[in-house]
Amino acid sequence: MANEACIVGxxxxxxxxxEGSGMSQLALQLSACSAALADAGLKARQxxxxxxxxxxxxxxxxxxxxxxxxxxxxxTINMGGAAPVASLQAAGAAVKAGAADYxxxxxxxxxxxxxRAAQTLSEQVSSIPGGAIARDFYFPxxxxxxxxxxxxxxxxxxxxxxxxxxxxxxxxxxxxKHAQLNPNAVMNGKDMSLDDYMAxxxxxxxxxxxxCCLETDGAAAMIVTTAERARDxxxxxxxxxxVAAGQPYPADEITNRKDIFMTGLTIAAPQAFKKAGLKPSDxxxxxxxxxxxxxxxxxxxxxxxxxxxxxxxxxxxGRIELGGALPVxxxxxxxxxxxxxxxxHIVEAVRQLRGECGARQVKDAEVGVVTGWGDFGDGSxxxxxxx
Amino acid sequence: xSNSDYKKPLPALEGLTQExxxxxxxxxxxxxRCASCxxxxxxxxxxxxxxGSMDWSWEASSGRGKLFTWTVAARPLHAAFADDAPxxxxxxxxxxxxxxxxxxxxxxxxxxxxxxxxxxxxxxxxPEITLPKFRRTGL
Ligand SMILES: [Zn+2]
Numbered sequence: 001m002a003n004e005a006c007i008v009g010x011x012x013x014x015x016x017x018x019e020g021s022g023m024s025q026l027a028l029q030l031s032a033c034s035a036a037l038a039d040a041g042l043k044a045r046q047x048x049x050x051x052x053x054x055x056x057x058x059x060x061x062x063x064x065x066x067x068x069x070x071x072x073x074x075x076t077i078n079m080g081g082a083a084p085v086a087s088l089q090a091a092g093a094a095v096k097a098g099a100a101d102y103x104x105x106x107x108x109x110x111x112x113x114x115x116r117a118a119q120t121l122s123e124q125v126s127s128i129p130g131g132a133i134a135r136d137f138y139f140p141x142x143x144x145x146x147x148x149x150x151x152x153x154x155x156x157x158x159x160x161x162x163x164x165x166x167x168x169x170x171x172x173x174x175x176x177k178h179a180q181l182n183p184n185a186v187m188n189g190k191d192m193s194l195d196d197y198m199a200x201x202x203x204x205x206x207x208x209x210x211x212c213c214l215e216t217d218g219a220a221a222m223i224v225t226t227a228e229r230a231r232d233x234x235x236x237x238x239x240x241x242x243v244a245a246g247q248p249y250p251a252d253e254i255t256n257r258k259d260i261f262m263t264g265l266t267i268a269a270p271q272a273f274k275k276a277g278l279k280p281s282d283x284x285x286x287x288x289x290x291x292x293x294x295x296x297x298x299x300x301x302x303x304x305x306x307x308x309x310x311x312x313x314x315x316x317x318g319r320i321e322l323g324g325a326l327p328v329x330x331x332x333x334x335x336x337x338x339x340x341x342x343x344x345h346i347v348e349a350v351r352q353l354r355g356e357c358g359a360r361q362v363k364d365a366e367v368g369v370v371t372g373w374g375d376f377g378d379g380s381x382x383x384x385x386x387x
Numbered sequence: 388x389s390n391s392d393y394k395k396p397l398p399a400l401e402g403l404t405q406e407x408x409x410x411x412x413x414x415x416x417x418x419x420r421c422a423s424c425x426x427x428x429x430x431x432x433x434x435x436x437x438x439g440s441m442d443w444s445w446e447a448s449s450g451r452g453k454l455f456t457w458t459v460a461a462r463p464l465h466a467a468f469a470d471d472a473p474x475x476x477x478x479x480x481x482x483x484x485x486x487x488x489x490x491x492x493x494x495x496x497x498x499x500x501x502x503x504x505x506x507x508x509x510x511x512x513x514p515e516i517t518l519p520k521f522r523r524t525g526l
Contacts, residue, residue, distance in 0.1 A: 133430050136398035140518055141490050143458075143476040144396070144465040151458035152478055159456070159501045205459035205496070253430055255455075255478045255486045 005092030006230040006237035006387065009042065009223035010347045011035025013108065015186050015338030020113025021217035026057055029108040030065050032219035037066075040223045041234045042102060047223070049073035049100030051087045053107040053341055054080065055127060062106060073100035079245065080129065080374025081289055082264060083107070084222075084343045086245035088382045091224035101225060107343035108219020129375035130252050137253075147212055147292055149254050149376065151204045154294035156260055158206060161309035163297065165206060167316060169197040171293040171328075172210045172335055174321045179332030181322070181360035186216050187336040211293040213334035220343035222350070230387070237387045238350045241367065242276030244268035245380040254376045264379025265302040265371060272369075273304070276383040280304045283383075284365040285352055286326055287345035289373040290333040299371050300328075303381065322360060330360050342372045346382075353386050393513050395467040400515065403431035410445060411517040416507045418485050420446040429485035450507035452481035454523075459496040479505055479521050493522040 011032045013021070021028050037044060044066040050059040051074070059074030073094050077086040084107050091103035128134050143149065157163050176192040179185035192210065200209040230237035246267030248257060259266075273279055280303060288303075290296045297311035305326060306314040314320075320328035331337045331348035338344060349370045351357050362368075365386075372380035398404055403419075410417040418429050423440035434441050457477035463469045475496040480486045491499060492508065505521040512518055 132399065132401075132404070135396065136404045137430050138476075138488050139396035139465075140398055140512075140516075141476045141488050142395070142460055142463070142465065142468040142471060142474055143488050144468070148458050148460055148464065148476060152456045152476075155458060156456040156501065202459070202461040204461060204464075207458075250436075255488055256429060260456075 003096070003227050004239045004241060005095050005224055006227050006239050007088075007222050007346070007350050007384070008225050008230050008233050008235060008237045009036040009040025010221070010350045011037070011039055012184070012220040012340070012344065012347050013218050015184055015216050015218035015340065017112040017186055017214070017216055021110055025109050025114065026061060026065070028110065028217065029057060029106045029219040029221065030062070032108055032221040033062065033066055033104060033106050036104065036221040036223050039235065042223065045069050047102050047104045049091065049094055049103030051075055051077070051091055051103060051105045053083055054078050056107065056109055062104070073103060077245070079372070079378040079380065081291060081342045082245065082372035082374035082378040082380040084341060084346055085243070085370055085372035085380035085382050088224065088240055088346070089243040089245055089380070092240050092243060095224060095226045101229060103224045104221060105224065105343070106219065106221040107341040109341070110217045111215045111339050112217050114217070130254070133253050147207050148204045150292050150295060151207050152254070153260060153298065154206050154292075157294065157298070161312065163312035165198065166194065167312035168206065168211055168293040168297070169194050170315045171290070171296045171320070172197050174315070175290060175329050175333045175335040177321055178330050178360060179336035181358075182331050182337060185332040185337040186214055187332060207292055213291050213339045214336070216338040216340070218338045218340050220340045220347050222343070222346055236354055238353045239385045239387055241278065241383045241385045242272040242274070243382040244271035244275070245378070248377040251376060251378065261298060261302070261308065263298065263302055263373070263377035265299055265373070265381060266379070268379050268381050269303045272381045272383050278367065278383060282367060283326065283369050285330055285349070285362045285368040286328045287330070287349045287368070287370040288328055288333070289342045289345060289371050290329055290335050291373060293335070295373055296328065299373065299379075302379070303369065303371065322362065327362050330357065330362060345370050349384050353384060395512070396465070397513065397516050406445065407431055408516060411509055411519050412511070412515075414509050416448040416450050416519050417445040418448055418483060419443045427483040427485050429487055448507070449482045452479045452505055454491065454499065454501055454503045454505055455480040455486055456501060457491070457499045459499075475499055477521070487519070490520045491523060492520050494526065
């Protein structure tokens with residue numbers, strides 16, 4: 001177990017809405033990269049691998065700005081919000097194979113002050129999952145954006161398994177509660193009750209406003225290297241015990257799946273747990289990609305924390321809150337901290353394992369899981385542990 | 388109605404997609420069916436993922452099926468649908484087994500029920516494009 005790749009540096013910016021970041025998308029991400037370098041105790045010229053998030057910058061651009069003079073590994077995993085966790089797999093493989101010594105993975109955007117989600121949709125179909133399929137067979141019917149695609153699955157789940165709005169609300173409430181313990185969470189200081197949740201306007205049935213992730217400005221970054229190199233650094237590394245990625249089938253069309261709830265995670269999760277030699281019940285926490293509430297429930301099922309159809313009952317009674325059996329999204333997640341494309345979930349997992357989370361620290365956290373979700377259900381998962 | 392009056396997104400008439408919508412314009416709902424293993428498929432693909440055959444034909448669908456799932460878009464997330472909300476994009480599963488994204492035309496969003504029986508109708512939204520939509524039967 002001694003030679004797993006490790007996360008040796010994390011960084012993030014302030015997360016905000018309101019006036020916005022006041023920085024370019026690249027500058028914002030570079031700030032997070034600098035923070036990650038300082039956290040790791042590394043110089044930019046030691047970074048010889050960079051994995052940008054899809055469509056949010058080039059490795060060349062990051063290298064030129066940061067001063068990475070020795071870049072030799074550059075790649076992007078095209079899995080939307082599943083990319084950061086999937087990049088952990090590729091970065092780990094790269095450092096173990098000697099393709100790079102230190103791989104920097106940035107992500108971030110002006111998701112509030114820049115292009116807000118509702119505005120990006122009418123633009124380039126080529127940047128939408130499914131591409132021409134979505135253009136030719138979804139858009140003509142007004143099925144144009146992620147909450148609508150995923151609402152189709154949520155509605156079917158409610159029909160088959162009796163999943164309720166209150167159960168989706170329990171997820172939103174847990175994230176909001178955790179955000180009250182996180183000063184960098186955009187929803188810090190903004191309590192929410194179940195009544196508030198139920199009263200929030202319907203966006204696309206069954207999704208209300210508070211089922212939907214935030215639109216925020218912010219960036220985060222991480223640095224991956226080998227266990228051997230990690231030992232020479234000052235900080236305490238976090239080990240990548242098992243990591244995997246997967247795609248639903250077919251990945252480019254969301255309605256003709258034999259199993260409508262099958263996602264990339266359905267394939268990836270068993271592989272990640274097998275590699276780690278661990279099982280879901282061993283996890284001290286879970287940072288689950290929470291673009292919408294139902295996707296948390298669905299991923300809890302597909303990760304194996306409960307059986308298919310049991311997710312609704314699983315999230316009740318505070319089980320996913322701090323102090324419960326499986327604290328989920330202890331930072332507040334995309335729903336209540338910020339939408340940093342899931343990189344903030346990795347940052348939070350690392351902080352929990354380092355014991356740096358203060359009021360929201362999971363006691364004696366030694367091993368936890370982080371997932372990613374993107375496009376039409378691409379999935380990724382990493383099991384991380386203390387060094 | 389002239390083209391310029393219709394502001395919503397339209398399919399690009401290219402390749403197999405053009406053939407699919409070409410049949411719709413003639414009032415026919417057809418899907419690809421593998422000549423080798425008889426499997427139906429949608430959306431249009433070059434190859435049968437069941438058996439690997441590239442031989443297929445456009446076969447007429449019964450046009451009947453049931454409502455598989457739906458959402459009610461209360462807040463339009465695309466400017467072209469601003470005046471339509473609330474509207475209900477839906478997924479219909481045809482008797483042949485294929486599913487397609489569509490719209491249910493004759494019932495209010497609140498009356499949508501999973502597994503409700505539906506049948507195809509054709510909506511000529513422009514002179515070039517006819518969209519297959521569905522109406523609930525047995526109401
Ligand atoms: Zn075949």
